Amino acid sequence: MKNEKRAVTMSDVAREAGVALGTVSKVINGLPVGESYRRKVEAAVEKLDYRVNPSAKALKSNHTSTIALILPNTIIPFFALLTQYVNMALERRGYKMMLCFSEYDRDREQELISMVVQNRVDGIIALTYNPRLEIPKGVPFVTIDRFLGVSVPCVASDNFGGGQLAARKLAELGCRRVACLQVGSVLTTEPNKRKDGFVSGCMAAGLPFEICNPPDGASTTPLEIFLHRHLLETDHPLDGLFCSADLVAHQAIGIIRSMGLRVPEDVQVIGFDGLRILGDQEPVCSSIVQPISDLAETAVSIVLSNDFTGCTPLICLPVSYRPGGTTKDPA
Amino acid sequence: MKNEKRAVTMSDVAREAGVALGTVSKVINGLPVGESYRRKVEAAVEKLDYRVNPSAKALKSNHTSTIALILPNTIIPFFALLTQYVNMALERRGYKMMLCFSEYDRDREQELISMVVQNRVDGIIALTYNPRLEIPKGVPFVTIDRFLGVSVPCVASDNFGGGQLAARKLAELGCRRVACLQVGSVLTTEPNKRKDGFVSGCMAAGLPFEICNPPDGASTTPLEIFLHRHLLETDHPLDGLFCSADLVAHQAIGIIRSMGLRVPEDVQVIGFDGLRILGDQEPVCSSIVQPISDLAETAVSIVLSNDFTGCTPLICLPVSYRPGGTTKDPA
DNA sequence: TTGTATGCGTTATCAG
DNA sequence: CTGATAACGCATACAA
Numbered sequence: 001m002k003n004e005k006r007a008v009t010m011s012d013v014a015r016e017a018g019v020a021l022g023t024v025s026k027v028i029n030g031l032p033v034g035e036s037y038r039r040k041v042e043a044a045v046e047k048l049d050y051r052v053n054p055s056a057k058a059l060k061s062n063h064t065s066t067i068a069l070i071l072p073n074t075i076i077p078f079f080a081l082l083t084q085y086v087n088m089a090l091e092r093r094g095y096k097m098m099l100c101f102s103e104y105d106r107d108r109e110q111e112l113i114s115m116v117v118q119n120r121v122d123g124i125i126a127l128t129y130n131p132r133l134e135i136p137k138g139v140p141f142v143t144i145d146r147f148l149g150v151s152v153p154c155v156a157s158d159n160f161g162g163g164q165l166a167a168r169k170l171a172e173l174g175c176r177r178v179a180c181l182q183v184g185s186v187l188t189t190e191p192n193k194r195k196d197g198f199v200s201g202c203m204a205a206g207l208p209f210e211i212c213n214p215p216d217g218a219s220t221t222p223l224e225i226f227l228h229r230h231l232l233e234t235d236h237p238l239d240g241l242f243c244s245a246d247l248v249a250h251q252a253i254g255i256i257r258s259m260g261l262r263v264p265e266d267v268q269v270i271g272f273d274g275l276r277i278l279g280d281q282e283p284v285c286s287s288i289v290q291p292i293s294d295l296a297e298t299a300v301s302i303v304l305s306n307d308f309t310g311c312t313p314l315i316c317l318p319v320s321y322r323p324g325g326t327t328k329d330p331a
Numbered sequence: 332m333k334n335e336k337r338a339v340t341m342s343d344v345a346r347e348a349g350v351a352l353g354t355v356s357k358v359i360n361g362l363p364v365g366e367s368y369r370r371k372v373e374a375a376v377e378k379l380d381y382r383v384n385p386s387a388k389a390l391k392s393n394h395t396s397t398i399a400l401i402l403p404n405t406i407i408p409f410f411a412l413l414t415q416y417v418n419m420a421l422e423r424r425g426y427k428m429m430l431c432f433s434e435y436d437r438d439r440e441q442e443l444i445s446m447v448v449q450n451r452v453d454g455i456i457a458l459t460y461n462p463r464l465e466i467p468k469g470v471p472f473v474t475i476d477r478f479l480g481v482s483v484p485c486v487a488s489d490n491f492g493g494g495q496l497a498a499r500k501l502a503e504l505g506c507r508r509v510a511c512l513q514v515g516s517v518l519t520t521e522p523n524k525r526k527d528g529f530v531s532g533c534m535a536a537g538l539p540f541e542i543c544n545p546p547d548g549a550s551t552t553p554l555e556i557f558l559h560r561h562l563l564e565t566d567h568p569l570d571g572l573f574c575s576a577d578l579v580a581h582q583a584i585g586i587i588r589s590m591g592l593r594v595p596e597d598v599q600v601i602g603f604d605g606l607r608i609l610g611d612q613e614p615v616c617s618s619i620v621q622p623i624s625d626l627a628e629t630a631v632s633i634v635l636s637n638d639f640t641g642c643t644p645l646i647c648l649p650v651s652y653r654p655g656g657t658t659k660d661p662a
Numbered sequence: 663t664t665g666t667a668t669g670c671g672t673t674a675t676c677a678g
Numbered sequence: 679c680t681g682a683t684a685a686c687g688c689a690t691a692c693a694a
Contacts, residue, residue: 055451084404
C-alpha cells in the first residue's frame with residue numbers, strides 16, 4: 001500500500017510556468033529575475049502547491065537549517081524552558097531544532113554530538129556534564145553554563161553576581177546569620193560560581209555565613225543534617241538561606257517546615273533560577289531569576305553567526321531578584 | 332573562512348576497500364554480501380570514519396527517519412513529559428524527533444503540519460486544539476487526547492475510567508458531598524470525559540455531587556466563587572473535590588487554604604495527571620495518574636506501523652490512583 | 663537576464 | 679553475488 005504520489009518538483013513548476021529549471025530555483029531563492037518570469041513562476045508554485053525538498057537542498061548546499069540542542073532532559077523545568085526559548089529563537093530565524101536528551105550520561109553526550117554531526121546540523125548548542133567533552137571541529141558549537149575553553153563560546157547567567165545579589169538581599173531583609181546550600185557536581189561549572197558570589201556578597205555586607213556543599217544525588221540526608229545542626233542544635237541559629245537552585249530551596253523549605261520552623265518568619269530562603277510551580281503558576285520561592293529567554297536568544301545568535309573569531313568566550317547575562325513568598329519583603 | 336573539508340562518501344569507502352560502490356551500500360544497509368567483501372568494507376568504514384549522509388539517503392529513499400511531535404509547548408509539565416517519552420520511544424527505534432510548538436494557536440497548528448509535511452517527515456504525532464484540523468493524506472498521523480474521526484488513530488488515557496476511579500476513591504475515603512471542577516475548553520476532547528466518568532462514578536456510589544465548569548482562561552475567579560459558595564455559604568459543605576487536572580487541583584487547594592480550611596482534613600482533593608513538583612519531586616496532589624510513558628510508546632508504535640487499516644481508532648490506556656497528601660489515605 | 667548541464671551521496675536496477 | 683549506472687531534487691557555474 002503505497003500512498004506516495006510523486007511530489008511536485010522544480011521541473012514540474014518550470015514546465016507549468018513555461019520557464020527553465022534554473023529560473024525557478026532563482027525565484028525560490030530570491031535571486032534577481034525578470035518580473036514577468038517571477039510572476040509566472042509564483043503562479044505555478046501556487047497552483048501546484050510546490051515546496052522545496054529540504055533533503056535535496058541540503059544535499060546540494062551542505063547545510064540543513066537545523067541546529068542541535070543537547071541537554072539532559074525536558075522534565076526539569078529549567079531545561080524545559082530552555083528548550084522552549086531556543087526553539088522560538090531558532091524558528092524566528094527559519095531554523096529547525098534537533099532536540100537530544102543526554103540523561104546526564106557523559107558517554108551519551110559524546111555519542112549525541114557525533115550523531116548530530118553525522119546528521120549535518122549547522123550548529124550545536126549544548127548543556128553538558130562531561131568535563132572532557134570533545135568538541136567537533138568545523139561545526140559551530142556553543143555551550144550553556146559550561147566553560148570548556150576559550151575556543152568554545154559559553155553563554156551563562158551572571159552566576160557570581162546572582163550570588164552576591166542574594167547575599168545583599170538577605171542582609172537587607174534583616175538576616176543576621178546565613179548559609180549557602182550548594183548541591184553541587186564536582187565539576188567547575190558556571191553555576192558553581194553562585195556560591196563564590198554569595199561568599200563575596202556576605203563578606204561585603206559583613207554577614208556571618210556557613211557553607212554546605214553536599215554531593216549531588218537523590219538523598220537529602222546531608223541537607224537535613226546540616227539544617228538540623230544550624231537551626232536547632234545551636235545558640236546562633238540561621239535566619240537566612242541561599243540555595244544554589246530553586247530545586248534545592250524547595251527541598252530545604254520542606255525540611256525546615258518539617259522541623260517545626262516557619263518560612264519566611266524564622267528562616268528566609270532565596271533560591272536561584274526563578275522557576276514557577278507547574279510551569280506557569282506562582283514562583284517556587286524567592287529567587288535570583290535567570291534570563292532564560294535571553295540565554296536562548298544569545299546562544300542561538302552566536303551559533304548562527306558564522307564569525308566565531310571576534311566572539312567573547314564567556315558571555316554573562318544579568319540576573320534579577322524576585323520575591324516569592326519565602327522572604328519578608330516589604331509590600 | 333570555509334572549514335568544510337569534504338566529507339567521506341561511499342565511493343571513498345569503495346575505493347579504500349577496493350570494491351564497487353553498490354557493494355558498500357549493501358554492507359551499510361545489511362543486505363547479503365560475501366563475507367570477505369563485508370569485512371573489507373567494514374574495515375574501510377572504520378578507517379575512514381565514514382557515516383551516511385542522511386540528506387542523500389532521504390532524497391533517494393523518500394524516508395527521513397523523522398517523526399514530528401506537535402504540541403503547545405514544553406513548559407507545561409505534562410507536555411514536557413510527553414516530549415521526553417516520545418523522544419525516547421523514537422530513539423529506541425532509530426528515529427529522530429522534530430519538535431514543534433503550537434502555543435495553542437489553531438492556525439499555527441495547521442501551518443506546522445504543512446511545514447513538517449514539507450520536511451518529509453515519516454509521520455506526525457499531534458496534541459492539538461483545532462477541532463477542524465485538516466489532516467494531510469499520505470503521511471501517518473496519530474493524535475493524543477483528540478479524537479478527530481475514525482480515520483485518525485487517537486491514543487489517550489482512560490479518562491472516563493479515571494473519573495469513575497476518582498469518584499470511587501472519594502467515596503471510599505469517606506466523602507459525603509463532592510464536586511467536580513473541570514476547567515474546560517469547549518472542545519469535545521478526550522479529557523472532557525473525566526467529568527462524565529466522575530458523574531457516573533458518583534451515581535454508582537450514591538454520592539451527591541456538584542459540577543463546576545468554568546471557561547478556560549487565566550482567571551481563577553469562577554473557581555473562587557464556586558468554592559466559596561459550596562464550602563462556606565452552605566449548610567452542606569463539600570468534603571471532597573475532583574479536579575480535571577492537577578493544575579486546577581493546585582489552584583483549588585490554594586483557594587481552599589486561603590479560605591481558612593484545611594486540605595485534606597476539611598476537604599479532600601483528587602487531581603488528574605499525576606504530576607510532580609519541579610518535575611521529579613513530590614506529587615502535586617493525590618491524583619489519577621496518566622501512563623504518559625505508555626501514551627508515548629503507543630503513539631510512536633502506531634505512527635510507525637505502516638499498516639493503519641486494522642488499527643482501533645481510539646486507544647485508551649489504563650490509569651491509576653496515587654495518594655499525594657491531599658486525601659486521607661490510610662498509611 | 664535566462665537556460666543548460668553537471669554533480670551532491672544514495673539507492674536500486676540490471677547486466678555480468 | 680558483484681559492479682556499473684541511472685535517477686532522486688536542487689543549486690550553480692557556465693553558456694547563450
